[in-house]
Amino acid sequence: VTKREGKGGWKGWKWRSAKDKFVNGAYFVQSGWGSSAPLYSRTQSFTVAEGSMVPALTSNAGPLRCSTYKSC
Structure with a gap:
């Protein structure tokens, strides 16, 4: 995920990272105060x-290969 904000544009936001993998020098700085846990119901959450x-x-992600007169 990439998000760039001007100085102070993110001051009221809560940014958290959990189990994310950073490679090639990427890093993340958590910000904000308190919990940033979303209010999901049990049926909306997943492992x-x-x-x-x-x-x-994501190995099968991407555009469909469709042809005229054939199902995708």
Whole structure:
């Protein structure tokens, strides 16, 4: 995730990172005060995977290869 804000533009925000994987010198600075836990119901939540699983989880992501007169 990349987000750039001008100085002070993020002062009231809460940024948190949990189990994220940073490579090639990437880093993250948590900010804000208190909890940033979202108010999800039990049916809206899911188990978080390790960052190392991203290639496997997104291996089939991308545009569909559709042809005229054939189902996608």
